Amino acid sequence: MEYSKQKSTKKICYFLDTDENASPFDINMAYDAGFDVVVPYNNMTADKVPKLVQDAIFSRKPNASTAFFIGGEDTKEADKITKKVLDSFVSPFECPVIVDPRGSHTTASAIIAKIIKTAQAHDINDLSGRKMVILGATGPVGEIGAIISARLKCNTIITSRRKQYIKDLARDLNKKAGDDASEIIGAVGITDDDKIQLLKDADIICSVAKAGIEMISKELLEKLQSKKIVVDINLVPPYGIYGLKPNYDNKEIYPGIFGIGALAIGNLKSKIEKSMLKEASNSRGKKIFNYKNAFDIAKKLLKIN
Ligand SMILES: NC(=O)c1ccc[n+]([C@@H]2O[C@H](COP(=O)([O-])OP(=O)(O)OC[C@H]3O[C@@H](n4cnc5c(N)ncnc54)[C@H](OP(=O)(O)O)[C@@H]3O)[C@@H](O)[C@H]2O)c1
Structure with missing residues (x-):
């Protein structure tokens, strides 16, 4: 049997959540915003990040659509996870990182x-x-x-x-x-x-x-x-x-x-999150999506300065 060679075009989001159960809200949002695959990791801690990130990035072409989403209630750990994800990238294998713990x-x-x-x-x-x-x-x-x-x-x-x-x-x-x-x-x-x-x-x-x-x-x-x-x-x-x-x-x-x-x-929040995730899914290379992008998107949606 012959298999056709698949291009690495799937949009994959690795969802690193500090909570016991990765949030279905954010998982749904990521799918609805255009990711083809969302891989949730529960009980995430910063020490687990380097191996996971490097396995994820080295298995795909540097410009493949791979993103990391940081969520969870423990905002201090989420900050550490975000830093570890960024530190674990090895150029040119770098990806967008979305930061939105507990929305x-x-x-x-x-x-x-x-x-x-x-x-x-x-x-x-x-x-x-x-x-x-x-x-x-x-x-x-x-x-x-x-x-x-x-x-x-x-x-x-x-x-x-x-x-x-x-x-x-x-x-x-x-x-x-x-x-x-x-x-x-x-x-x-x-x-x-x-x-x-x-x-x-x-x-x-x-x-x-x-x-x-x-x-x-x-x-x-x-x-x-x-x-x-x-x-x-x-x-x-x-x-x-x-x-x-x-x-x-x-x-x-x-x-x-x-x-x-x-x-x-809540209605505006959902639109902002969807828009930010969509932008991240279409981005390549290292870029952080956090409250700065979210606030810019919010202002654009409401047509204010
Ligand atoms: N509308 C939306 O789109 C949307 C989106 C996300 C979240 N939310 C809502 O946003 C709110 C905040 O969520 P969050 O995750 O940021 O915070 P949270 O952890 O649920 O609670 C925030 C703070 O509330 C205080 N609190 C708890 N019990 C209290 C009590 N009996 N009396 C007075 N204060 C009390 C605590 O502060 P202290 O212990 O320091 O006093 C706690 O740190 C929640 O109601 C959540 O459902 C709404």
């Missing part, structure tokens, strides 16, 4: 882009110097949201229930955001009294805590002074901000307070 880069990009679009609808064309408070910001989405916010020069406050953790996190995020960014400040936000002090003069509030946790109650909402944009990304009731339903998009939920809900964010 953080694409979701945070969607949040900030929607805020800009909403602000523009209220004649606010520049967010620099505006106060943005990110409630429950110690998860992957909050971390990247804080970096993008600081790079836009917003006065950025991130909150947690853990005093030392949020201080340490703010220090790490300031390093990642870079010298040109405004300073990210960590604060404790547990009680309504804590929160009102942080929120009363905020221009923008994002609730990005764990699903099913109400971060702004009816009583707290009523104490906020008006003229604010508020965002909630929690799709599981009770929602993160009282009165803000998932499908709301620039809807006045209280006099002067305009809300963007989890579905409005």
